[in-house]
Amino acid sequence: MEVCRLNVMKRSALLAALCFTGSAVAATPFTFITNWYAQAEHGGFYQAKAEGLYEKNGLDVSIRMGGPQVNATQLLVAGQAQCIITDDIGVMMANKRGLPVQMVATTFQYDPTVVITHDDVKKLADLKGHTVLISASAHSSWWPWAKKKFGFSDEMSRPYTFNIQPFIMDNSVAQQGFMTSEPFALQKANAKANVFSIGQEGYPPYGNSIACRNDVIQDHPEQVAAFLKATMQGWKDYLADPSQGNALIKKANPNMGDDQIAYSVEKLNSSGIITGGAAKTAGIGSITDARMGKTWQMAVDNGLFSADDVKLNKVYTTQFMSDIKVLP
Template sequence: MLRSISFLVGCVIVAGCGSSDSSTNTTPVAVADAQALKPVAVQLNWFPESEHGGLYQAAADQTFLSHGMNVEIRPGGRQSPVAPELVLGRGQFAMANADDVVLFRNQGADIVAVLAAMQNHPRCILVREDSGVKRFEDLAGKTLQRQGGRAFLEFMRSKGLLDQVKEVPYHGSVSALVTDPDVAIQAYSFAEPLLAEQQGVKVRKLMLSELGWNPYSSVLITTGDMVRNQPELVQDFVDATRAGWQHYLSDPQLGNEAILKANQHGMTIEALQFGHQELKTLALPEGMSSKSIGQMTDERWHTLVSQMVELGLVDGDKVRADDCYTMQFLK
């Protein structure tokens, strides 16, 4: 069963300004304030990690509370029901990647992106430094561990970069890379490189963003119905989440502590610290101010949809780029 983390108890304690024992803190003021909070559920697309740091930071430092919300963060996993949770009304928001949004809409789900925390995608192909691979073209003759059906693979395939590569399933471990210099693995730049280097193997990251595949990552999504009928709630949540990301990238301590409590799958403070440093470069490319966190552009979305149509991943008659996102809440 997936674990979830709710911050209502902490909100009641703060509102009551009384004993730290929440079981006895039931003053009328505390109860009234707690009942006045708007309940909001957000579904993660993976186990809690640094890529969700802005959400956990906003909960831990009471930014959500200050915006009048009691937020439940629901951890995900390998089969996270992201779009169904929103479409069925079991949650108001979720996390995804931009290409997921395009696929959701192609499947008929009215999913809309309202914020993009990561300007550059962390997807990479990870190789050993002693593998001789310095660019994507050098993967010829190597074995690539990957999860089939991913859009980035089709992009690589369209460039002829997998023509001479043996593709095998990826099971979420760096062990094959560690033991064999002829093995490459799919990875996120803020996670797997640390795991490999902790086992004494120096690695090189081939970033898909530099190849031209660069969907927004750590994207906050909701439904078109929420955008149309509850714009005030969407605005409050976007504002609080943006502030959470600003706080997390500045000082991740509270957010990391909350992630460690929520992640029961071997997460460590070292991994979160490594991830935080990497995410700073992904969320704030050179020249970008922290005040601009979350911003999106028409050009990026139109480019992504065009790429996915050209790759045959979506039907251009079903998916319009302008329907995939809105920037009305990014003041």
């Protein structure tokens, strides 16, 4: 095993994990919960597992699938996982409730939520006055931002039931979606549509962020560092050749078809959602003070919480990703 020569003793545990290249010591159990059923959007985690990158970094990682009935944050604070996939606003709202959760990294450099319109709508501002189908969670995340930016109103919104048929049947309706999901379903249905990325329209949060329990961050920073280091290398490898990760994804979720996976991988590569933005120079998964501050300010301005209720410096830490630099 390589020995890391550290100059700053208080960071020795963290840097030791980053320099770790192998050991005869048994791997440490580590549970990670995703935000949905296994899919290409989780490819880097499954790739790292398939390639043995977690084991090489001293961890025995179990990846648990999320889903519509899984409250990952609740399971996290109950001690059933060390880290989860969540979103920036979700971490801030958890902080408001006094839950000991902190964001440590991201997967996507911008939010993968899209607004899908019929082809007569050329820009999102043109949707003013139309019906837009949105999820319940949108009201406490991107919808308040869209109301301010584009002049939308709550009267425009209707519940989205994760079914594309209402959109197909009504040319006056728009809907939200996920960059790699609903556009693919509409393509298979031969339905013409325009797709607008809210992240690329200026919505500041990251996407598929990674959050961990505060006690894990404080007491076992070497585990968090090892997990993130292996994960970011897994993402780099997955984008280059996803075959190993896809095999584990399909094993965990047999309903995931090859055509859906292929579509998603192509979008993950072509959009730059993983390798663009700060990831180009700071490394895959990186987060910045500026972006987190912008998201926090947006949430405060939109009345999601007050500046007194949620302190920005309690929401996230860059202590891990500042030392991990897996460049695309």
